[in-house]
Amino acid sequence: MGLKAVKGTRDFYPEQMALRNWLADAWRRVSVRNGFVEFDGPVLEYLDLYRAKSGDEIVSQLFNFTDRGGRDLALRPEITPTLARMVNARINSLPRPIKWFSIPRLFRAENPQKGRLREFFQWNVDVIGSEDVLADAECIFTAVDFLAEVGLTPGDVVVRIGSRPLTAAMLRKVGVPDENMDAALAALDKRPRVPAEAFADMAADAGVPAGRVADLCAFQDAEDLSAAAAAIGEAPGVADEIARLEALMGRLAQMDVGDYCRLDLRMVRGLAYYTGVVYEIFDAAGSLGGVGGGGRYDNLLEVLGGPAVGATGFGMGDVVLAILLEEKGKLPDLAARLDAFVVPGGDGQAEDVLRVLARLRRAGVVADASMRANLGKALKEANKRRAAYAVIVRSGSVAVKDLATGNQASVPDETFLAEPKKYLQ
C-alpha cells in the first residue's frame, strides 16, 4: 500500500506540475491586477471551526483525527472559515474593504469521481467589509477576467446568477416554513441535476406543498426579473433585492463582461451560509459539473464570533477547470525549456564547461550542460532538452549556436560571459 498514491490524490509529475503552476500563476496574476492581495491559512484547523460554521453533518465530509495532544483537528475542506477566523482576529486594524484571494490546497473525504478529488486546489476571491453590490460585481468581474485570460469566451463558459433572498421569499410564498428553508434550498440546488419527478419527491420531503411545486419551478424558470417578482408578489425585501440584482447586472455591463453573465434563478448553491446573490460558472455546453461559484455571505463572520459585516466571494477548483481547458484546446505547451545547453568543444574542456555553466546560471540564464566529448551527441541532447542555444566551449572562446536556425557565432569567452543574455535571444 505504501508504494502508490492514495486514491483521490494526485502525483504531480513535471508535466502535471507545469499545468498546476500555469493555472496558479494566472489566478494570481488576475487577482493582483484586480486589486486583491494573497493570504493563506494552515491546512490543519480545529474541527470546531467547521462545526461552528456548518454543523455536525460536515464532519462526515472531511478528513479529521484526534492528535496525540487530544486536539480534534481537520484537514481544511474549504478556506472560507479560515478567512473569516483570520479577518475576525484583526477586524479593527484591517482597512476595508478587505480584498483578499487565496489558492489553498483543500481536502474532502468523499468518493473520487470525474472532476471531484479528495485533494485539490481552489482559487478563492473575497471582498469583506462592503455591502455594496459593487463588491459582488468586483468578484464576478475578476472571475470573468481570469476566464478570458485563459482564452475562454462567452461561447465556452457562462456565469449564472441567482438570488437567495428571492428564492427564500418564493419558498415562503408557496408555504415552506422557516425551519424547512435550508432543506428546501438544498433540494432546489439539486433540481438542475435530477429528473422532474425526483425533484418533486425531494421538494415534498423538504416541506414544499405538492400543489406548489409547479409554481416554484415557474419562478425559477422565469424569463426575467419582473416575471419572477410577479410570481412572488408582495413580500418584504423583494423590491430591494430586485433593485440590487438590476444594479449588479448594470455594473457587470459597465465593466464589459455582461456577455459572460446571465440571470438564472435556478442558481441556489449548496452551502447554507449564503445571504444574497449566488452564482455558478458552467461550461456553456453543460456537460461538466460547475467550474466554480460563490455569492454573498453577510452572516458568516458574526457566526464565527466577529462583527456583522458584509462579505462576498467565490471559489474555482482546479480539477473541472483543467478538464474544460483541455477539452477546449486552451492549454499551452508547457514543456520545460532551456535558454542554453553548454557542451564541450573538445577533450579536456570539462572544467571550462562547468565554469561557463555556473556563470550563466548566476546571470539568470536557464542552463544545463553535457559532459559528452562527442559534439554530435551533445547537440542531440541539447535538442532533446529543448534548448534555444547550444554554447560550445572552446579554449578562450565559445560558439553560440542557435538550435532553431543552425546559425553559429564565435565569441571570446569573457565577452560572452559579461552579457550572456545579449547572445541568447
Added chain:
Amino acid sequence: MGLKAVKGTRDFYPEQMALRNWLADAWRRVSVRNGFVEFDGPVLEYLDLYRAKSGDEIVSQLFNFTDRGGRDLALRPEITPTLARMVNARINSLPRPIKWFSIPRLFRAENPQKGRLREFFQWNVDVIGSEDVLADAECIFTAVDFLAEVGLTPGDVVVRIGSRPLTAAMLRKVGVPDENMDAALAALDKRPRVPAEAFADMAADAGVPAGRVADLCAFQDAEDLSAAAAAIGEAPGVADEIARLEALMGRLAQMDVGDYCRLDLRMVRGLAYYTGVVYEIFDAAGSLGGVGGGGRYDNLLEVLGGPAVGATGFGMGDVVLAILLEEKGKLPDLAARLDAFVVPGGDGQAEDVLRVLARLRRAGVVADASMRANLGKALKEANKRRAAYAVIVRSGSVAVKDLATGNQASVPDETFLAEPKKYLQ
C-alpha cells in the same frame, strides 16, 4: 478552540504571504535556471511509505490517522519518500539523470520551537540516476546559487560537507559493531549541539568503546582529508571516498562557489538513509539551527521497491531561512502596490470609472478604484494603496497623475485605453 490557529501552524496574512511567495519564487527561479523541473506529490500518503523508509519509530513524529475506509494515512513529514515512490513508478521512461525540485508543505507532530513548526515549507532539490560526484556538486551549487540570489554572502552562511562512508569507516576502526552503526551515527550527529561529557555518554550508549571517544573526536575535528585518512588507516573504500570528496571540492571551486563550502567531518546528518557525502548549511555565526542540508542516498529507491540507482539531494526549510534573512536585513519591501488607482474627476462619473478600471485590468495593469466624489480624499486613498499613478476620469479624457512627482497629463480617454502601459511607467 475553533477560533484560533492550531499551535505550530501559521496564518499567512498578506504581509507573511508576500514573504512566502517571495521565497518560493526565488527557490523556483533558481531551481529552473539550474536545469531542474518541479514536481509535487499528495499531502496525504499511506503511513506504510514512511514505515518502509524509516521504520516504526517515525510514526510518533508524524500526524497520522485511520480514515473511514480503514486506510492508515499520514500527512507527509518530508517529500523524499514520495519522490522515490514517483520515480520508481516511471523508472523506465524517465530520462536520466532526473533533476527534480519541489516546494512541499510538510507536517511534523513535534513540539513547536524557534525555527521548528508543525507545518512548514521545504525546498527540495534532487538528482536521481547519477553516481557521479558532479550530481552532488550540482545540488550544492544550486543551494549556494539561491543563497547568493537572496543576498547571503560567504560571511553569512556556510555549507559544511562531511562523509558518511568515512565516518562509518572510522566508527568501525574504533570498534563499533555494524548493528550499532545507526545509533553511533545518531550520537555523532548530536555532538555539535551537546557538551563533551554528554556526548561521551551518548557515544558509550551507542557502542563506542570509552577509550576511543577521543580518537573519534580527533577524526571529526581533523584539519584536512589526509589527517582524517590517517586516523582511519587502511580500510575498504576509504581511498575512493577521499578521492570523491576531493573531486567534489574541485567541482565546487570550478563553479566558483568554493568560498561558501567547507569540508567538515563533524557533519553526519540525522537520517539513516545517507550513503555518501552529507552536508548542512549553517548561518556563519552558528546561532540558529541548520538552514538546510542533504547528501547522497543511493539505496532509498531500492528500499522502496525500485532499482539500485544513485540519488542525491538536499532540503531547505522556510522557517529558519526567514529568521536568518530578517536578521541579516535581506528581506525586501514586499508591500502590495498598484500601477494605477482610478478615481472620478467629478460627479456622475462612477460608470466611467468602472469602464476605465475594467479596461486597465484586462490590459494587465494592476488597478483599483475609488468611488469617492471628493478628489482630495480619493488621491489620499491612492497614496495609501501605494499606487504609482492616479487616473482621474473626466468626460472623454483622463488625467494621469504621477503620485511620486505630482506631474499630471491629460489624455483623451480612448488614446489612453488603447495603450495604457505607455502612460503608466
